[in-house]
Amino acid sequence: MGGERLKIILSLTPPLLIIFTLFFGGIFYGFLQSLGYQPAIGKYEINFSAYYNVMFSERYAKLFWTGLGLNLWVSFASTFLAAVFALFGALAIRKTFFAKTICNFIYSLNLPMPHLVVAVGIIFVFSQSGLLARFASQIGLIGSPGDFPVLVKDKYGLGIILAYIWKEAAFFFIILMSVLQSLGENFEELAQSLGANRWQRFRYVILPLVMPNLFSASIIVFAFSFGAYEVPALLGVIYPQMLPVMAFEFFLNPDLNARSEGMALSIIIAIIVMILVVFYFWLTQAKIRKD
Amino acid sequence: MNNNLKKINIYAIYLGAIILILPLIAFFINAFSFRWFYPQVIPKELSLQAWVRLKLIPKPGQRTFEGFIELWASNPAVIKALLNSLSIGFLVTIVSIIIALPAARVLGLLNFRFKKLIIFIMVSPTILPPIAFVLGLNINFISWGFSGNYFGVCLVHLVPIMPYVVLTMTGIFANYNPDFEHQARTLGANKTRTFLLITLPAIAPGMVVAALFAFLVSWSQYLLTFLIGAGKVMTLPLLVFSTASSGNPALTAAISIIFIFPAILILFFTSKFVSGESGATSGFGKI
């Protein structure tokens, strides 16, 4: 056993070392700074005033809480909609038809597409003077760009949600396709022979089978969309602002004291994601147990 | 399924596909147009000015073979960024796979205490936002001298990549039979040859998927490169971001095309592994 235990430890050490020193180390150092511990500028005391400032001070409270609301809305909506879009896409495409390969490729196309580019693409297509608005104007639906609905750089984060759906649907799609392919159609045919109609086959056969994969993929997507910077930075408005953007702007403030706030905010984001993911786990596990 | 339903289904798929590639179309039109403003659906002026600006195509009159060579040899920023992005991507992909391989094997094949906890720890960078660790890491990197150089950027890229590589490869090893290696050993293959001839080909399809994920995560990394690279390590995402906020859609589109083209190319060559039966993608079902 000694040999085997040693082998396990030696094998796991390098990646764990990276995760611990760089990832958790970074979080820990950020946490220290968020408590106001900044030896470089002669601050050694430890307190939670940065947290208080970010969440409750007159200057930032409104930004923070509206930002949190936007964050929750954007992450939930984009995760859910991307999953639904991918599920229906995958179910439709998996049946053989002549352009299957091409469609399969197009549906996976956004997987390698960087978020930044997707965000730019969303601007090109959906902004008030974007491609769709121009089509609309061409067929006489709208006059000036202002008549086109505000889909990008809007208060409700619709542009951000669109970008995440665009991008993450491909991620869901690929995972779903591989699950569906490995399942084959036997279960469905069986269910059909037992008298299940289309809806029932979907609800009671396919959905439970793909659920575990859908759940874990959606955790990744949810957590990502909650903490990512690029897309809201390009597609967001200045108020309300998603929390990662707000945190980064704190950090970029030349006043070193504001860094504590930036760190505090990013730690708050991490804690919220953690709580939501644990809650989500608990919810899905409970559901799976019940089923 | 009756025929009408099938038709609707197929049309829905086509519609979805068109919506999905609409941004791509917009990129291409933008990149080759000049002053393409609302309400023009088709640009009035087609132009290569964005490409000239990026120094990828010489100015009119110099578009000879020598002109191209001379321009490209002058090391334009885009090419520099492209080479940086590619080389960082390949390097961290290879390094992450080498690091993750033994760990994934152990996690996939053996059962031991704390295994779930260890997997959870490995996966945590996909769950906790990068901004939470990179802001704190930044100061440390600066004092360690890792900031503003290639090495530091590669190192920090390993963090978001590691979970994907470990997970994907753990998935491969979960379906892997180590007796094949034993068989080769008893047939006279030494450890090295066993790895090269037996293990490697068996895990190769999954490794391609892991490599694809690793490369793409590195390829599209903005925040980490921006902070740790301190602007000195210029990669394509940084260029796209700054161009996107500089308000020239043609230029943004042209850089974006350069940015997405290699990624799509790589997907094209690896797609059969991604959606195939390798089970590598279903590794994500395991977290």
Next chain:
Amino acid sequence: MKIKLKFLTLTFISLFFSKLVFAETAPGFNSWDDVVKAADGGQVNVYMWGGSDAINGFVDDFYGVPLKEKYNITLNRVPLKGTVDAVNQVLSEKEAGVTGDNGNIDLIWINGENFWTLKQANLLYGPFAAGLPNSEFVAWDNPAVNLDFGRPVEGMESPWSSAQFHFMYDSARNNYDDMPRSYAELSNWIAENPGRFTYIRPGKGGFVGTRFVKQIFFELSGGHAQWVGPFNQELYDKWAPEVWKLLNSWEKDLWRGGETYPKDNAEMHSLFANGEVDLDFTQSPRGAGPTNTAGTTPPTSRAFAFYENMIGDFNYWAIPYNAPNKAAALVYANLVLEPELQAAQVQPANGFCCGWGISTAKVTDAAGKAAIAEAQNNLGDAAEDQDILAKALVSDIAAEYQDLIEADWEANVLLK
């Protein structure tokens, strides 16, 4: 006694200063030849706001090439979202204890608050500006040059160019004669053209927007003169509520009902170009020329200015204390002051949007003079009348106002 002490101190300071200027070209270098020699074969990391591809292209083409050919220096231009990013980098390096030549940044395109932050924290290399050979073309006696947002420059930064806030309109959509010429007229214009105007959010990356708001202070308070000099909280407090009141009164007639504002001039250009709004801001003495050339605004775009209170300023290059290539940075800072290159930067066709950094009158050699004369003739029809601009020109004010206006605008207009 008191006077004597003051005199002694002054003498001492001037002696100290002159010693630096005359004994050394710049700290660490005895002669310009030393500088050029030390810079040979190296690189220079130029950190600058990268939000205008026209400026980026100009720097690469007009500085990158001669740097390589004449001095064998490789230009590494690092585009920033805001100059503050570079300031932050220097602060982080200071915090991490990076000294000597071990930093990352050689040059920062800088002015105002950012310059003041670094200068106050002793994070700049220098004084070096007076030691540059081309410093002879700089009008150092002009307060607009030797004061930056009311703060003394003291040789810690060297000028590059100048800019002046004014507006753009599309002559295909509107007439020059119908354009507002003051904030009072603008208020009416907004009411008459609902949804057709917005301004850049005062804030990070949106200094043009801050400038737009500062000018309201000048107009409402009856003139710019009282704002010159050190920061005056009382004065600010007196006029700020009026300004927020005016801005809020516009809100319902702004683009998108004032629900959001463009973050920077690039976004503003895009709104303008696509016909979402009718007015745009420019900082270039050449008006709409640079953006028309770049194709980011319609070719029919033209410039106009209010008759008063249009802020103009100089911008500079500064070298951080820990710059890895100080010699190359000096060469670069000197190069941008070459009369021929200065003449290039003002011409709309070359894409750079800003004005002179030198005083053209100080150029005496024939080649320089010819280049300057040619540039003056090539201003193009997209620029506002230079006399109107010159008459409206006012200097920027103390850096403290900038932060205050940005924070208060957020609280009183955006989040209201």
Next chain:
Amino acid sequence: MSKLNIKNLIKSFPSMDRPAVNNVNLDIESGELVAFLGPSGCGKTTILKMITGLFQPDSGDIILDEQSLLNIPTEKRGVVMVFQNYLLFPYMNVNENVGFALKMKGVDKNIIDQKVKEMLELVKLPDIGLRKPKQLSGGQQQRVALARALISNPRILLLDEPLSNLDAHLRDEMRDLIVTIQQKLKVTTIFVTHDQEEAVLLADKIALIFDGELQNFTSPKKYYEKPKNIKAAKFFGGVNFINAKKYNDNLSTNIGTVHYKGENYTDLNEDNIITIRPENIKLSKNNDFNDNSFKGLIKSVIFSGTHTRYKIIVNDLELECSLQSVGLQDIKKDDTIYVHLPSDKIWAMNE
């Protein structure tokens, strides 16, 4: 053509509370075909893997031709194992699979091709060299695996459950092939099985292993006729067990005194057990036997083709008897019958 000695071999795994292999000693002669027989999990495959070097023993030694194998890496031992599920390398065709071992040795390609051809002929699959493993049936895969193992003239051939994955009709064929080849090449062979019938049919000697311990190592015939203990007897299909006591050079049981001729009488304990194989019991309606004959009642008659099985109650004791169906007396359920236990066929053993 090698002799294998296993000495005091012990191997434990942390997941098991008893040693997987507990002090096993075995001497296998050159050219022998030996079966390791036992229920699954008894440690037989563990011994094989220690012989190959894939596991290291905790203690003990494995000696091949007077030389310890323990410090020799797997690939240099000359011990080749054929795994239960064949493990043909999926991305190599049959030729490449079979030639693998020679390629590892750096043998010239022409010679490899020649050898591969020979081996495939030996396993009677001459024309499938270019196929991929996926295109082969289970039986074909097994043969290819065998050819691949034999190509490098291994000193010891190890077969892990060689027949268990095959259909019944293929088994006979495969069994014959293994015996033929083994006899032809005279390679010392060990195979692992949980099926006593397979062991009996194939092996020269059987090592019976329970719970990591070697029970007995002897010829198949002896396992049937003279098992060492009741466990071994039961594993080889023994059903008739009668408690006995030593009594005047004979054995006393509760069905009466039994005459015993076994050579192990002196080794027997006071209390011991008699066993006899069902096919050695004789039945008669009239008491035709003069010796070891007991009266009983037929409880059931089961006809199963060539044989018919009877269950007989003798003095509360149930015995089972199997007779050839041809030329049987007419014996029915509930008939009274005389049961004869020939004294040269009964075997007594200690508990």
